[in-house]
Amino acid sequence: MSDTAGRALDIVAYGVVADERPLLEEAFDDRHRLRCLDLVLDRDTVSTAAGCEVVCSSVNDVLDAEVLTALARGGTKLITQRATGYNNIDLTAAREEGLSVARVSSYSPYSVAEFAWALALAVNRRVARSVARTRDFDFRLNGLLGRDFHGRTAGVLGTGKIGTAFARIASGFGMRLLGSDIAQDPACLELGMEYVERDRLFAEADLISLHLPLLPDTHHVVDADALARMKDDAILINTSRGGLIDAQALVETLRAGRLDGVGLDVYEEEAGVFFFDRSMDVMTDDVLARLMTFRNVLVSSHQAYFTRDAVGQIVAATARNVEDHLAGRTGENTLVPPPA
Numbered sequence: 101m102s103d104t105a106g107r108a109l110d111i112v113a114y115g116v117v118a119d120e121r122p123l124l125e126e127a128f129d130d131r132h133r134l135r136c137l138d139l140v141l142d143r144d145t146v147s148t149a150a151g152c153e154v155v156c157s158s159v160n161d162v163l164d165a166e167v168l169t170a171l172a173r174g175g176t177k178l179i180t181q182r183a184t185g186y187n188n189i190d191l192t193a194a195r196e197e198g199l200s201v202a203r204v205s206s207y208s209p210y211s212v213a214e215f216a217w218a219l220a221l222a223v224n225r226r227v228a229r230s231v232a233r234t235r236d237f238d239f240r241l242n243g244l245l246g247r248d249f250h251g252r253t254a255g256v257l258g259t260g261k262i263g264t265a266f267a268r269i270a271s272g273f274g275m276r277l278l279g280s281d282i283a284q285d286p287a288c289l290e291l292g293m294e295y296v297e298r299d300r301l302f303a304e305a306d307l308i309s310l311h312l313p314l315l316p317d318t319h320h321v322v323d324a325d326a327l328a329r330m331k332d333d334a335i336l337i338n339t340s341r342g343g344l345i346d347a348q349a350l351v352e353t354l355r356a357g358r359l360d361g362v363g364l365d366v367y368e369e370e371a372g373v374f375f376f377d378r379s380m381d382v383m384t385d386d387v388l389a390r391l392m393t394f395r396n397v398l399v400s401s402h403q404a405y406f407t408r409d410a411v412g413q414i415v416a417a418t419a420r421n422v423e424d425h426l427a428g429r430t431g432e433n434t435l436v437p438p439p440a
């Protein structure tokens with residue numbers, strides 16, 4: 101262990117929501133100087149990190165080359181992201197700037213998988229519409245007709261940790277399982293999942309749930325062509341990353357009266373909107389505004405991971421990343437090691 105391992109560090113955390121703040125403070129306050137901000141870290145806000153050796157980022161922060169250069173100049177050495185996905189960080193630029201980068205490689209996959217199911221069930225059984233009606237003492241059933249998931253086909257795109265947890269629940273419902281991934285998961289095979297080409301999954305699944313990381317390869321994996329292949333009454337759920345879906349193509353599909361329903365916990369242009377109260381602002385994103393007008397679309401604000409269990413694990417792993425940084429250790433959470 102390095103002799104500087106006991107140092108107290110200045111840490112700034114971005115995108116901290118109120119429920120998460122006490123957990124972060126408890127994890128860091130005794131040992132380090134932590135500042136929690138509810139800002140998005142981007143070109144406009146990067147000066148707030150000046151003098152902080154550790155920047156603790158969130159999914160919608162924009163860590164592009166310009167921001168990373170500014171961070172390095174301001175004395176930052178470690179970026180530790182409080183998430184599994186890291187598509188918002190330019191790792192090549194970080195390496196060039198001599199910044200090390202860590203993430204939380206795994207935490208409760210059940211948090212996200214269970215929320216994907218919450219959306220799937222709510223969309224299928226028209227829960228939001230029903231609750232809005234009964235609040236107005238309208239107890240009619242018109243327009244609330246759903247269907248059994250039992251006996252129908254679930255298509256799981258990405259059968260890693262979260263996709264597998266989703267598939268287990270689908271299996272519990274008695275669904276036939278189709279999967280698509282570059283690697284077959286033994287647990288999914290054991291559940292009876294059949295791995296197929298994406299196009300076949302799109303064509304045969306009644307319920308499609310996305311659990312892929314956002315990469316150049318997977319950007320807009322659900323595009324106009326994929327949407328055209330889907331059954332007219334398919335249900336599409338995205339709890340992974342907004343960029344997996346071409347949202348404009350989705351709007352066109354829904355406008356044509358296709359798809360039974362859609363549940364979106366993520367949206368490609370969510371940065372600066374999700375996690376904030378925009379209720380008094382003019383909505384300038386026409387695609388999001390149009391999506392919200394469809395009765396069969398439910399949008400939540402990137403909350404799938406937001407359980408006590410998952411947030412506790414994320415904070416604990418982030419604290420370990422900081423201690424590893426101090427001790428000069430790397431591990432499974434390391435995306436860019438410190439410069440040699």
Ligand SMILES: NC(=O)c1ccc[n+]([C@@H]2O[C@H](COP(=O)([O-])OP(=O)(O)OC[C@H]3O[C@@H](n4cnc5c(N)ncnc54)[C@H](O)[C@@H]3O)[C@@H](O)[C@H]2O)c1
Pocket residue numbers: 184185209212258259260261262263280281282283311312313314315317318339340341365366402403404405406
């Ligand atoms: N909404 C939320 O709150 C939330 C929370 C956590 C994670 N996520 C998202 O969920 C995603 C999945 O998380 P996970 O923990 O299951 O990750 P994981 O790494 O365990 O699984 C990802 C799977 O995708 C597969 N894959 C990668 N590239 C592929 C490609 N080009 N084509 C086909 N398959 C490919 C991998 O083989 C792997 O099986 C994350 O990347 C993140 O974007 C969202």
